[in-house]
Structures are given as structure tokens and as C-alpha cells.
Amino acid sequence: MILFSCEDDKEIDTQKPEIDTTIPNAFPANCTDTIYFGEPFTLNLKFTDNVELGSFSLDIHHNFDHHSHSTEFVECHLNAKKIPVNPYVLIETHDIPTGQSEYVTNLPITIPTSNDEGQLFDKGDYHFDIRITDKEGWSTHFGMGIKMMHR
Amino acid sequence: MLLLGMSILYSPLYSQTYYELKGTVVDENNSPLIGASVLLNPVKKGTTTNHSGDFRINKLSEGKYYIKIQFIGYQILTDTIAFVRNKKYKFQLDISTHSLQEVVVTYDYAEARKKEEALQIEIVNEDYLKQNLGGSLMGSLERLSGVSTIDIGSGQSKPVIRGLGFNRVVVVENNIKHEAQQWGADHGLEIDQYAVNNIEVIKGPASLMYGSDAIGGIIDVKNRKPPVENSFGGTIDLSGKTNNDFLGTSLSLFGRKKWFFADFRVTFLDYGDYKVPTDSVDIYSYRAVLHKNRLRNSAGKEQNFHFSFGIIRKQFQSKFYLSNVNSKNGFFANAHGLEPRNVDSDLHDKSSRDIQYPRQKVNHFKVINHSFYQWEKLKLEFDIGFQRNFRQEWSQYVQHGYMPALFPDTLDFNPELERQFEKFVYSGNVKLFYQLTDKTHFNLGLNTEFQDNQIDGRGFIIPAYRQFTLGGFVFMKHHFSDKSLAQAGVRYDYGNITTYNYKDWFRSPNIENPDTNTQFLERSGNINRHFSNIIWSIGYNYNVNKWSYKVNFGKSFRMPIAKELGANGVNYHRFSYEVGNPELSPEISYQFDAGLEHNAEKFAIGVTPFLNYFSNYIYLNPTAKHDRLYGNGNQVFNYTQSRVLRYGTELYAHYNFSKSLQIGIIGEYVYSEQMSGKKKGFTLPFAPPPSGIFNIKYQKQKIKFVENAYVSIDFRITTPQNNIVPPEEKTDGYQLVNLGIGGKFVFNNQAISISIQVQNLFNTKYFNHTSYYRLINVPEAGRNFIVNISIPFSGKTKQE
Numbered sequence: 016m017i018l019f020s021c022e023d024d025k026e027i028d029t030q031k032p033e034i035d036t037t038i039p040n041a042f043p044a045n046c047t048d049t050i051y052f053g054e055p056f057t058l059n060l061k062f063t064d065n066v067e068l069g070s071f072s073l074d075i076h077h078n079f080d081h082h083s084h085s086t087e088f089v090e091c092h093l094n095a096k097k098i099p100v101n102p103y104v105l106i107e108t109h110d111i112p113t114g115q116s117e118y119v120t121n122l123p124i125t126i127p128t129s130n131d132e133g134q135l136f137d138k139g140d141y142h143f144d145i146r147i148t149d150k151e152g153w154s155t156h157f158g159m160g161i162k163m164m165h166r
Numbered sequence: 167m168l169l170l171g172m173s174i175l176y177s178p179l180y181s182q183t184y185y186e187l188k189g190t191v192v193d194e195n196n197s198p199l200i201g202a203s204v205l206l207n208p209v210k211k212g213t214t215t216n217h218s219g220d221f222r223i224n225k226l227s228e229g230k231y232y233i234k235i236q237f238i239g240y241q242i243l244t245d246t247i248a249f250v251r252n253k254k255y256k257f258q259l260d261i262s263t264h265s266l267q268e269v270v271v272t273y274d275y276a277e278a279r280k281k282e283e284a285l286q287i288e289i290v291n292e293d294y295l296k297q298n299l300g301g302s303l304m305g306s307l308e309r310l311s312g313v314s315t316i317d318i319g320s321g322q323s324k325p326v327i328r329g330l331g332f333n334r335v336v337v338v339e340n341n342i343k344h345e346a347q348q349w350g351a352d353h354g355l356e357i358d359q360y361a362v363n364n365i366e367v368i369k370g371p372a373s374l375m376y377g378s379d380a381i382g383g384i385i386d387v388k389n390r391k392p393p394v395e396n397s398f399g400g401t402i403d404l405s406g407k408t409n410n411d412f413l414g415t416s417l418s419l420f421g422r423k424k425w426f427f428a429d430f431r432v433t434f435l436d437y438g439d440y441k442v443p444t445d446s447v448d449i450y451s452y453r454a455v456l457h458k459n460r461l462r463n464s465a466g467k468e469q470n471f472h473f474s475f476g477i478i479r480k481q482f483q484s485k486f487y488l489s490n491v492n493s494k495n496g497f498f499a500n501a502h503g504l505e506p507r508n509v510d511s512d513l514h515d516k517s518s519r520d521i522q523y524p525r526q527k528v529n530h531f532k533v534i535n536h537s538f539y540q541w542e543k544l545k546l547e548f549d550i551g552f553q554r555n556f557r558q559e560w561s562q563y564v565q566h567g568y569m570p571a572l573f574p575d576t577l578d579f580n581p582e583l584e585r586q587f588e589k590f591v592y593s594g595n596v597k598l599f600y601q602l603t604d605k606t607h608f609n610l611g612l613n614t615e616f617q618d619n620q621i622d623g624r625g626f627i628i629p630a631y632r633q634f635t636l637g638g639f640v641f642m643k644h645h646f647s648d649k650s651l652a653q654a655g656v657r658y659d660y661g662n663i664t665t666y667n668y669k670d671w672f673r674s675p676n677i678e679n680p681d682t683n684t685q686f687l688e689r690s691g692n693i694n695r696h697f698s699n700i701i702w703s704i705g706y707n708y709n710v711n712k713w714s715y716k717v718n719f720g721k722s723f724r725m726p727i728a729k730e731l732g733a734n735g736v737n738y739h740r741f742s743y744e745v746g747n748p749e750l751s752p753e754i755s756y757q758f759d760a761g762l763e764h765n766a767e768k769f770a771i772g773v774t775p776f777l778n779y780f781s782n783y784i785y786l787n788p789t790a791k792h793d794r795l796y797g798n799g800n801q802v803f804n805y806t807q808s809r810v811l812r813y814g815t816e817l818y819a820h821y822n823f824s825k826s827l828q829i830g831i832i833g834e835y836v837y838s839e840q841m842s843g844k845k846k847g848f849t850l851p852f853a854p855p856p857s858g859i860f861n862i863k864y865q866k867q868k869i870k871f872v873e874n875a876y877v878s879i880d881f882r883i884t885t886p887q888n889n890i891v892p893p894e895e896k897t898d899g900y901q902l903v904n905l906g907i908g909g910k911f912v913f914n915n916q917a918i919s920i921s922i923q924v925q926n927l928f929n930t931k932y933f934n935h936t937s938y939y940r941l942i943n944v945p946e947a948g949r950n951f952i953v954n955i956s957i958p959f960s961g962k963t964k965q966e
Contacts, residue, residue, distance in 0.1 A: 027847050027848060029888070029890055029896065069789075069790025069791065070790055070791055070792050071792065072792035072794070072799040072800070072801075073799070074798075074799045076565060076566075077565070077571065080564075081508045082507065082508060082562065082564045083505055083506060083507050083508060083564065084449075084452050084454075084500075084506040084507060084508045085452060085506070086449070086450035086451055086452055086506060087450075087451050087452060088451050088452060088453055098572070099565075099571035099572060100571075101571075102565070102571045104565075104567075104568065106567065106568070106794050106798055106799040107794065107799070108791075108792040108793060108794045108797075108799060110791075144799075146741070146792065146799070146800070146801060148788075148789075148790045148791070148792065148801055149790065150790050151790070151845075151892060152787065152788030152789050152790055152801070152844075152845075152892040152893075153788075153892045153893070154741075154788070154801050154892065154893055156450065156741065158450075158506070
């Protein structure tokens with residue numbers, strides 16, 4: 016019976032972290048925002064958790080073939096399907112300072128215009144995926160449809 | 167002429183005035199008939215034969231008795247016995263003619279077997295499977311207490327025993343461990359449920375006989391027993407289901423001359439997309455609209471064949487089992503794993519029976535030989551098996567992470583081949599049963615297995631590996647008396663696993679080290695591990711009158727699998743970057759099992775609790791981290807080990823109002839908690855919620871030309887599961903009503919068995935906590951009418 020006595024000595028966290036896209040100057044927004052190659056933009060989203068946030072990752076990849084859907088209800092207006100030639104890929108992971116239950120990204124990002132060989136990246140429909148975790152390993156995935164253009 | 171031989175001995179007991187009647191009941195092959203019922207009149211003393219076909223009736227005084235021995239499929243034996251010293255009796259009797267194809271497993275057999283086994287077991291036969299026919303073998307067994315499943319779609323499910331599944335449950339078919347890709351949640355068990363004659367489910371650690379992996383329990387599947395001498399016959403099964411427009415047929419033929427027999431079966435199943443009681447499915451916040459309530463692209467088909475043959479002599483038997491189970495089935499098209507996908511609805515919705523991408527193909531080929539020699543007190547058994555499991559997952563090529571946007575044409579695999587596994591398995595067992603005395607039996611054995619697992623396709627999830635295991639055990643059973651028996655055993659296992667190096671087929675940019683601009687990442691190295699372990703088990707059974715008590719205490723173990731040691735890739739079905747740990751130690755588990763059962767004519771009740779402790783449960787822990795280079799931005803999941811405490815119980819009771827009307831209840835409860843590590847306080851993944859079934863059954867032996875007619879109503883209550891671990895979702899409770907009706911229609915000696923079921927009578931929308939699709943909010947199947955018609959035929963050939 017001693018084995019059973021150690022229950023309830025720890026409150027179990029069963030809540031996922033949340034992504035708030037409604038803060039002022041939130042960027043990017045699903046189906047509305049365009050990111051321009053070679054120009055900086057600021058990732059501006061608010062993450063919250065009931066206990067403590069963990070880390071987040073960003074993933075930008077093309078959706079020229081319309082292969083996948085965003086995680087959101089709204090259907091974005093997509094350009095016609097096309098074959099990728101030199102699509103842009105961004106994968107970044109970022110830790111969130113320890114002890115935070117709320118975090119606004121405020122992260123400046125500049126997308127290059129071309130690859131190392133000087134070939135321009137393809138413009139068009141892209142997916143912008145954000146994944147966040149809390150300290151316990153609960154995760155939330157938020158996928159948006161955006162456009163990436165050359166100016 | 168078919169014989170049921172029986173010999174009866176008697177020996178003086180206590181004093182000169184009391185005697186004990188001892189006997190053995192065997193079939194025409196000299197194999198013991200287990201669970202035959204023996205009744206002695208006029209004293210009205212009854213018993214059933216044990217695993218050796220033996221029975222005893224004691225406290226008999228000198229005199230004249232009438233003995234009656236019954237066993238299904240055989241004619242009832244009645245005779246008069248006068249007690250005279252040192253006289254032996256021999257009886258011959260005919261097998262009942264119109265029941266050559268009858269199932270040999272009876273309620274009596276199950277009862278007798280349970281009394282001999284210190285762990286909790288459930289035994290079901292072919293009839294039970296047909297009356298509870300589900301989408302797959304495990305689906306049909308789900309009603310059993312302590313048994314649940316991890317499902318994907320309507321035709322695929324994996325066994326879970328008391329909350330443990332995957333590589334913690336062993337499936338044995340014809341004495342050989344069924345080996346496939348047990349670690350994966352997205353495919354089922356490659357066993358043809360139409361070919362199953364009876365199944366024994368051992369709930370609890372049974373590593374003693376089957377080695378590593380049997381830590382949670384065993385599903386022991388037996389194909390049909392050889393037919394009786396000079397007979398032939400077969401069965402045609404026809405099944406239909408309304409929910410997924412399922413059509414299935416299985417045809418079997420068997421025959422036996424004097425000592426040679428052959429048995430053949432083909433099974434064809436074909437089903438469409440299954441229907442769910444909802445118009446749309448919310449994958450995260452994205453609402454996938456369904457066409458006519460069908461879960462797009464969940465159709466499938468299966469073609470299986472089985473051929474067995476062998477020789478049966480009095481002292482020697484050798485049987486060969488060949489089988490090939492082949493299936494092809496689609497995955498829900500709007501999500502590949504957990505990733506929402508855009509689909510070409512016109513293409514998918516044109517037909518509900520086509521199987522588009524994503525889909526899987528599985529082929530499982532098996533050859534098994536089972537042979538034994540039998541002497542009076544000694545039996546030597548050999549099992550040899552070869553298996554090839556071949557599984558492919560096909561899906562549209564999608565650029566994930568750093569994969570190239572366009573698949574290069576320089577590679578030697580098809581870009582649409584996502585994963586491929588090809589596993590060759592060679593197994594062997596040698597077992598020796600020795601009857602030291604009437605009361606003491608020994609069971610010695612050696613099991614060995616070699617696995618060679620090769621991988622292919624664009625995705626990497628487990629490394630290629632080779633694995634060798636060898637184990638030996640000694641097991642002893644001693645009857646102190648008719649009522650009480652003890653059993654104890656010890657086993658040693660050795661295992662070796664070697665994983666093989668794997669590198670990505672595409673380059674990834676190494677931002678941290680700009681000298682090497684891009685590289686082919688090494689996903690897995692050459693890991694070589696050796697394991698060895700000693701395990702043991704001790705149990706005691708006490709059966710008195712209508713009560714039976716059992717306790718068992720044992721240690722079991724499980725060797726880490728290749729995935730746990732060597733995984734280092736992204737599982738795009740779950741957005742997890744899964745990292746193995748080459749240093750993992752074998753899982754060790756200690757379990758205490760108890761059983762208390764009362765079984766009277768009118769009323770039965772049983773409770774079977776267990777307490778289980780793992781000193782180092784292997785657990786895939788979701789961390790707070792994301793990884794860029796190797797994980798392509800996905801969340802890091804690490805294989806770790808933690809102490810785990812689990813306890814639970816099954817409970818059943820039934821009451822017979824009359825010979826025909828019975829009410830019953832079956833319940834199950836499991837609690838698991840991680841006692842250490844990163845997820846201390848959390849449960850384990852796929853924890854089945856507490857559930858219960860209330861049942862009313864009306865059955866009659868004979869209503870006009872219908873034999874064994876029954877009507878049954880199940881009311882299932884499943885409580886919510888709020889005890890979760892990332893990335894699971896809490897799941898609401900639900901109530902379901904299932905109906906069953908059927909019987910055996912007999913016209914002029916020809917029997918036709920019909921079982922009809924209505925599953926989910928009220929078309930209730932509910933979620934199954936242990937379904938693969940739970941995380942993307944796909945509800946379980948809606949109302950389903952299921953019909954199974956079974957037409958057996960048989961005859962006898964003239965004796966030469």
C-alpha cells in the first residue's frame with residue numbers, strides 16, 4: 016500500500032500552449048500577408064502557456080502543388096499549381112527564455128532573394144508553419160498560407 | 167470406425183473402504199481430450215478432464231456406478247463400472263456423424279484450462295469470433311475484458327492487453343511468434359480471422375514460455391485441429407457489413423485418410439470507405455468536409471490463403487502450415503498522419519471502393535512445421551518457422567524539411583514509396599514435457615529466433631537491423647491434491663541486436679559549421695548490443711467446489727527494439743523527431759496477479775486484480791525542444807526509461823434467471839503512472855479508459871429447426887479518459903448499444919450458422935481514445951449491420 020501513497024504529490028499539466036495571432040501588429044496572418052524576398056519582416060505572435068513555455072520552430076516551404084492545407088478553417092486563395100524550380104525553405108528553431116508563461120516573438124527575419132548560386136527563389140504560395148511547445152512537451156501547431164514575392 | 171479410448175484405474179485412498187477413480191480421456195489420435203465432462207451416478211459426482219485428459223473422482227465406496235463422459239463432437243459415452251480391484255476398462259465409441267467440423271473448444275475446456283493456469287486467461291472459439299465479428303481479428307476480440315485495440319481505419323487493429331501493446335504483447339500463431347512491424351501504430355495484425363479456430367489470451371507477463379516481448383501478455387492463435395480419420399469436409403463463410411459495404415468470403419476444405427490430412431482455405435475481403443456519424447472532421451482548426459459521411463480513402467481489400475497438411479500417427483505427428491496474408495488499404499486522405507492535406511475530392515469521391523494515395527500494402531508469408539513424438543510419460547515437440555513480412559507505404563512525394571522540391575531521378579527507389587520494410591524471420595522451438603509422477607509435470611524448452619529487417623523508401627524511421635535471440639526455460643507443475651496445484655518456472659535469455667548505418671538520400675545545410683556547406687546526414691550508426699536476463703514466475707491455484715483462487719508472482723523482461731535504440735528520424739505522420747538511445751537497458755517488470763472466482767449454476771462472479779511495477783519502462787518522451795538539422799524543425803521525442811506502476815482489474819458477473827435468460831456484466835480498469843523521469847506523475851500513452859458491458863442474453867438449445875439460438879444485447883459504457891500524456895487529447899466517455907442474434911439452422915442434417923450483429927445501433931458519434939485517428943478528431947464508425955453465414959459440410963470416406 017506504500018506504493019499507492021505517492022499519488023497527487025504533483026499537479027499534472029494537461030494543457031497545451033497557445034498561439035495568439037490577434038495581438039496588435041501580429042505578423043504574418045493567414046491568407047492575407049505577403050513576405051518579400053530580400054526585405055526584413057518581424058515575426059510578431061504571442062505564445063502563452065498555463066505553466067511555462069518551451070521552444071518554437073518556424074518552417075517556410077512552398078505549396079505550389081497545393082499538397083497540404085493550413086491548420087486553419089479559412090481556405091486561402093491560391094495561385095495556379097506550378098512546378099517548383101528553386102523554392103525557398105526556411106527551418107529555424109528558437110528557445111524561449113526559461114520561466115516564461117507568456118512570450119511575444121518580436122523576431123526580425125530577412126529572407127534572401129536567391130540561393131548561393133545566385134538563382135532567384137520561386138515566388139508564389141508558401142506555407143508558414145509555427146510549432147510551439149511547453150516545458151512538459153505539449154505542443155501546438157499553427158500552419159498558415161502566405162504569399163512570397165519579389166519586389 | 168472412429169474411437170474414443172478411455173482407460174480407468176482405481177486406487178485405494180484413505181482407508182480400505184474408500185476408493186479413488188482415475189481415468190484418462192483421449193481422442194482417436196491418442197491426444198488427451200481436455201475439458202471432457204465426466205459424471206458418475208448415482209453419487210452425482212462430476213468433474214472435467216485436465217490438460218492431460220486426466221480426471222479423478224475420489225471418496226467412492228465399493229459398488230456399482232454409471233459413468234457418463236461427454237465431449238463435443240463425440241458421442242456420449244455411458245457405461246457401468248463395478249469396482250473390482252486391478253481391473254482396467256476400455257471403451258470404444260463413435261464420433262457423432264454430423265459434427266465432424268464442430269469446434270473442439272467448449273466452455274468446459276475453457277473452465278478446465280483456467281483452473282490449471284495461474285495467470286488470467288480468456289479462451290474463445292470460432293463461434294465467438296463469428297458472433298462478434300469485427301473489422302479484424304483484434305476487433306472481434308475487443309469485447310473481452312482486459313483486451314483493447316489500437317485501431318487505424320475499419321480493418322486494421324493491434325492488440326492491447328491491460329493497457330500494454332505494440333512490442334509488449336506477443337501474438338503466437340501455431341506455436342510460432344508472429345513477427346511483423348509491431349512497433350508501428352498505423353497498421354494491423356496480419357492474421358486472417360477466418361482461419362482462426364480458437365484463441366487463448368493470457369493477460370499478464372508470460373515471458374517464461376515466449377521470451378522477451380510477452381511482458382504484457384499473449385494472444386495465442388490456433389488454426390483448426392486435424393480432422394478425424396477418413397473424413398472430409400469444409401466450410402463456406404459469407405460476411406457482409408453495411409457500414410463500409412464489406413463483402414467477405416472464406417472457403418475451406420479439409421480431408422483425412424487414415425494418417426494423412428490436408429486443410430486448405432482461401433479468404434477474400436473487399437470493403438469500401440467506412441461511414442462516420444459526422445459531415446466533417448476537424449483536423450486542428452481545418453474542417454475537412456466528408457462526402458456522404460465516408461472517411462475518404464479508407465477502403466481496402468485482403469486476399470489470404472492457407473494450406474496445412476501433415477501426418478498423424480499414434481506417437482508421432484507432424485503438421486505443416488503455409489499461409490499468405492495480403493492486404494492493401496488506404497489511409498484517410500485528408501490527413502497524412504496528422505498533417506492536413508488538400509485532396510482532389512473529385513478523384514476520391516468518384517468511388518468509395520478505390521484505394522488511392524496514401525495507402526499501404528502488406529504481405530505476410532509463413533511456413534511453420536509443428537511435430538511431436540509422444541511416449542507414455544514424455545512428449546517432445548519441435549516447431550520451426552519462416553516468415554517474411556513485407557510492408558510498403560505509398561504516398562505522393564511532398565517536400566518535407568530539406569528534401570529537394572523535385573525528386574531527383576538518380577535514386578534507386580520510387581519517390582512515392584514513403585516507407586518499406588522487409589523482414590525475414592527464422593524461428594525454432596524445442597519443448598519437452600515430462601510427467602515425473604501423476605502429480606508432477608515438467609516442461610523444458612528452448613526458443614530461438616533470427617530477424618533480418620531491411621528498410622527502403624524516402625522516409626527514415628527505423629534502421630535496418632539483425633536480431634538474434636535464444637532462451638531456455640524450465641517449468642514445473644505440481645498437484646498437491648485435486649484442488650491445489652503450484653507452478654514455478656525459470657528462464658534465461660540471450661539477445662543480440664545489430665543496427666546498420668543509414669544516411670539521408672538528400673543534403674541538409676549545416677548552418678552551425680559553414681565549412682561543410684551541405685551534407686548527407688547520418689541517421690543511424692552501427693549499434694551492436696548484447697542482452698541477457700534471468701526471469702522467473704511462481705503461481706498457485708486452489709479450486710474447491712464452486713470457488714477458484716489463484717495467485718501468481720513473476721518477473722519478466724523485454725529487450726529494447728531497433729527503433730528504441732537506433733531511431734533518429736522525423737516521423738512526418740506525427741511531426742515528431744524521434745531519437746533512440748543506444749544505451750537503453752532491457753525493461754524489467756514485476757507483476758503480482760490474483761484471481762477470485764465463484765462459478766455456480768445460477769450465478770458466477772469473478773475479480774482478477776493485478777499489480778505491476780516496471781523498474782525501467784522504455785518510453786518515447788516528448789520534450790520541450792525542437793531540432794533544426796536532424797529534426798527539420800520538429801519537436802524532439804527522446805527514448806528514455808522510467809519507473810512505472812500499474813494496477814487494475816477485470817470484473818465479471820452473470821446471473822441465470824432461467825436456463826435461457828442470462829444477465830451479465832464485464833468490466834475493466836487499468837491505472838498507470840510514471841514514478842520517475844521527465845513525465846513523473848503522467849500516465850502511459852494509449853491508456854484505455856475504464857469500461858463496462860452490461861449484457862442480456864436469451865438462448866435456447868433448440869427452437870424448432872434452430873439450434874443454439876440466441877439474442878444478445880450489449881450496453882457498453884466507456885468512461886472519459888482524462889489521464890493523458892503529450893501529445894494526446896482528453897477523450898469523452900460514451901455509451902453504445904450492440905445487438906446480436908443468430909443460431910444454427912438445421913435442415914436434413916445440413917447446418918447453416920447465421921450470426922447477425924448491429925454495432926453502434928444508435929449511430930452514436932464517439933471517439934476512441936486508443937485510435938490512431940483520435941488526434942485528428944475522426945470519430946468511430948457509425949451504425950453497422952453485420953451478417954455472417956457459415957455453411958459447413960462434411961462426410962466420411964469408406965475405410966480401406
